[in-house]
Amino acid sequence: MRSKLGRGGYRLQLFWPAFAAPATVWLLAFFVVPFFVIMAIAFGGLDPVFLTPHPRYDPLDWQFGSFANVLSHLFVRESIYQQAFLRTLAYVTLASIGCLLIGYPVAYFMARHAGRFKTAFLVAFIAPFWMSYMMRMFAWVNLLQEEGYVNRILVNLGLLQSPRLWLQGKPSTVVFGLIYGYVPFMILPLYAMLDRIDRSTLEAARDLGAGQIQTFRRITLPLSRQAIFAGCMIVTLPMFGDYYTQTLLASTRGTSMFGNLIVSSLESSLVNTGASLVLVMIALLMIPMVFYLRSAARARELVA
Amino acid sequence: MFDHPKPRRRQLGLTRREFLRRSAMTGIALPTAAAILAACGSSSEEGGGETGAGGLKLASPDNPITLPINNDNPPIDDGLDAEDGPLRIFAYDDYIWKKVLNGFTERTGADIEYTVFDTPEEMVAKLLSNGPDFDLVVTITIENAGKLATGKLIQPFNKSYLPNVEDQLWPELPDFFDVGHQYTLPYTIYSTGIAWRNDLVSDDIAAMDNPWDVFWDTRFAGQAHLLNGARDTLSVGLLRNGYDPSESDPAILEQVKQQMLEGADSMNWKYDHVDYTELSTSQWQIHNAWSGSMGYYQYYLPKGVDITAISYAWPPTTPSKKKGLIAQDLFAIPTGAAHPVLAHQMINYMYEADVALQNYTYESYQPPINSFDETTAVEQGYLPESLAHTIITPETMALGVSQLELEPAVNQLYQEIYQEITGGA
Numbered sequence: 001m002r003s004k005l006g007r008g009g010y011r012l013q014l015f016w017p018a019f020a021a022p023a024t025v026w027l028l029a030f031f032v033v034p035f036f037v038i039m040a041i042a043f044g045g046l047d048p049v050f051l052t053p054h055p056r057y058d059p060l061d062w063q064f065g066s067f068a069n070v071l072s073h074l075f076v077r078e079s080i081y082q083q084a085f086l087r088t089l090a091y092v093t094l095a096s097i098g099c100l101l102i103g104y105p106v107a108y109f110m111a112r113h114a115g116r117f118k119t120a121f122l123v124a125f126i127a128p129f130w131m132s133y134m135m136r137m138f139a140w141v142n143l144l145q146e147e148g149y150v151n152r153i154l155v156n157l158g159l160l161q162s163p164r165l166w167l168q169g170k171p172s173t174v175v176f177g178l179i180y181g182y183v184p185f186m187i188l189p190l191y192a193m194l195d196r197i198d199r200s201t202l203e204a205a206r207d208l209g210a211g212q213i214q215t216f217r218r219i220t221l222p223l224s225r226q227a228i229f230a231g232c233m234i235v236t237l238p239m240f241g242d243y244y245t246q247t248l249l250a251s252t253r254g255t256s257m258f259g260n261l262i263v264s265s266l267e268s269s270l271v272n273t274g275a276s277l278v279l280v281m282i283a284l285l286m287i288p289m290v291f292y293l294r295s296a297a298r299a300r301e302l303v304a
Numbered sequence: 305m306f307d308h309p310k311p312r313r314r315q316l317g318l319t320r321r322e323f324l325r326r327s328a329m330t331g332i333a334l335p336t337a338a339a340i341l342a343a344c345g346s347s348s349e350e351g352g353g354e355t356g357a358g359g360l361k362l363a364s365p366d367n368p369i370t371l372p373i374n375n376d377n378p379p380i381d382d383g384l385d386a387e388d389g390p391l392r393i394f395a396y397d398d399y400i401w402k403k404v405l406n407g408f409t410e411r412t413g414a415d416i417e418y419t420v421f422d423t424p425e426e427m428v429a430k431l432l433s434n435g436p437d438f439d440l441v442v443t444i445t446i447e448n449a450g451k452l453a454t455g456k457l458i459q460p461f462n463k464s465y466l467p468n469v470e471d472q473l474w475p476e477l478p479d480f481f482d483v484g485h486q487y488t489l490p491y492t493i494y495s496t497g498i499a500w501r502n503d504l505v506s507d508d509i510a511a512m513d514n515p516w517d518v519f520w521d522t523r524f525a526g527q528a529h530l531l532n533g534a535r536d537t538l539s540v541g542l543l544r545n546g547y548d549p550s551e552s553d554p555a556i557l558e559q560v561k562q563q564m565l566e567g568a569d570s571m572n573w574k575y576d577h578v579d580y581t582e583l584s585t586s587q588w589q590i591h592n593a594w595s596g597s598m599g600y601y602q603y604y605l606p607k608g609v610d611i612t613a614i615s616y617a618w619p620p621t622t623p624s625k626k627k628g629l630i631a632q633d634l635f636a637i638p639t640g641a642a643h644p645v646l647a648h649q650m651i652n653y654m655y656e657a658d659v660a661l662q663n664y665t666y667e668s669y670q671p672p673i674n675s676f677d678e679t680t681a682v683e684q685g686y687l688p689e690s691l692a693h694t695i696i697t698p699e700t701m702a703l704g705v706s707q708l709e710l711e712p713a714v715n716q717l718y719q720e721i722y723q724e725i726t727g728g729a
Contacts, residue, residue: 168526256727264728268719
């Protein structure tokens with residue numbers, strides 16, 4: 001190849017791939033290496049004195065007892081791992097649906113009907129999220145208290161007869177927190193896609209006799225399908241690892257998520273278990289990721 | 305009146321960076337483990353008793369341990385001049401009042417660098433990897449004292465630099481984990497009991513046949529908190545049944561686990577250590593709490609709710625005379641500290657009566673010193689009369705039981721049970 005292209009051609013051939021170097025180095029440094037360390041801990045031992053992790057960096061020395069234990073418990077009915085996983089799956093599914101149901105109309109409105117206020121709406125919607133996630137959750141702790149503004153408003157409106165104890169380990173509060181925390185990440189890709197849909201496509205559909213609903217169903221929705229998948233991926237993946245929402249808004253056994261189990265393991269001498277749980281979660285998250293990648297590839301093929 | 309209370313220990317949380325850093329540290333820990341194993345071997349002729357990590361003897365009031373002083377980890381020499389500084393303190397966030405630290409700087413001219421840890425586990429991990437980076441640790445716990453000293457991660461004191469300790473430290477204070485306080489000196493002392501809002505809970509918990517039962521009383525379902533952490537959480541179940549908080553019998557631990565699982569389901573407990581914020585809302589009413597937090601309440605209670613609405617019961621001093629925890633947070637100087645004389649001076653400074661009182665007015669956790677008692681706390685307005693009994697005296701201290709170091713396998717069992725009870729929450 002080099003001989004055909006000559007020195008200049010060879011340089012040109014390396015020019016564009018070279019732009020991937022920073023990302024490659026970044027990935028190696030901050031994903032591959034840490035991931036290997038996690039494996040070294042999951043398959044490693046424990047210091048006999050201080051009960052701190054004793055990672056094994058030589059794969060030939062790896063021991064799989066802790067990992068196998070976690071994996072087997074995942075299939076034991078009502079084990080804490082299985083309960084936490086199923087609970088997390090349910091919360092994340094509900095919260096993702098909630099994000100979509102809230103996010104899609106908002107994105108649709110901003111893309112189609114906000115006109116010259118489009119940017120203002122976008123900024124107004126995103127502004128609260130400039131604050132840290134944790135601070136926003138702390139704010140909700142106050143708002144959701146028995147005498148908090150949420151109860152006061154709902155009672156004054158007659159929607160509740162007496163204050164509801166939102167923070168006493170209620171799954172609905174955790175799901176609400178997840179929706180609130182992640183909904184902007186659903187809106188942004190949806191807005192980007194909906195805003196790019198060519199209006200002439202919609203006008204053509206209307207000219208051909210399609211009503212508003214039919215146009216939406218036959219044109220807008222299919223064209224935004226990839227954004228829906230992307231939005232769901234973007235909110236689902238971090239939700240699976242989320243633990244702070246539950247810690248701040250519930251912190252009870254009955255609402256504990258997979259992320260809580262990981263954190264509690266890592267903060268104790270169950271570090272090998274914690275690292276094994278991380279590996280299990282990564283493996284489980286590969287399933288929706290692969291589904292998304294296949295779906296995206298299929299969409300590209302259709303376009304081509 | 306307290307100046308400005310802050311949370312003593314932060315809520316749970318481990319960043320990925322922290323996780324990775326800890327994992328890297330453990331490689332460095334191995335030589336220390338070897339030192340402990342060697343030390344245990346060389347001292348095998350000493351008395352019996354249970355063994356803990358790596359064969360280390362487990363200290364208990366019945367089996368006090370005099371920690372060895374080794375030639376390669378001696379105390380500093382007498383009469384040395386103080387270093388220029390800075391004094392590098394490694395402590396819980398905001399665990400010594402800034403004004404007190406500034407006072408030390410004014411007196412000695414040495415600046416202070418303050419590095420924070422969140423949990424005892426993090427403290428141990430950092431000492432393993434970066435011990436010499438620090439001059440003074442505030443605090444280590446009774447459970448860690450023996451292994452840190454035997455592993456030569458902390459150095460023995462030279463008490464010629466600590467005259468105030470001689471004058472002030474309660475002679476009655478238990479030192480079974482480090483007889484003679486050779487490596488550790490108490491910073492604070494506190495009990496672990498039950499705090500509640502007496503304006504919302506009509507029962508007098510202190511008068512109950514067994515005050516610990518209140519955490520299983522379903523009338524208070526959804527309104528009760530336990531302290532988080534394996535040892536503190538399990539202690540509630542163990543003490544309720546009259547067992548020792550360092551119980552190691554698997555059958556007993558299983559029995560307690562089952563009771564606590566029932567409690568977790570029926571009571572919907574929450575787990576944290578910020579009782580002063582939780583009980584300040586009317587949503588939660590009963591909290592497993594540290595006596596040292598009582599000074600914080602007046603700053604968190606809503607308008608119209610007086611501090612007298614807070615009650616605190618420590619079962620050993622209630623009519624029931626049930627067991628209850630007592631704990632000490634300890635000073636220690638890491639081995640290899642660059643400014644050990646300054647570190648000694650800082651400890652000595654903290655044992656000055658005025659300084660200790662000044663620090664108490666901010667931290668609320670009491671120093672176990674002769675010049676401080678409940679009369680001081682109440683007369684000067686730091687605590688209301690109704691909470692005066694939260695100040696520990698040498699007499700009441702003797703009624704408490706300490707959380708002792710556990711054998712590694714038992715420690716693991718505690719962690720597993722805790723995870724099962726809390727579900728990781």
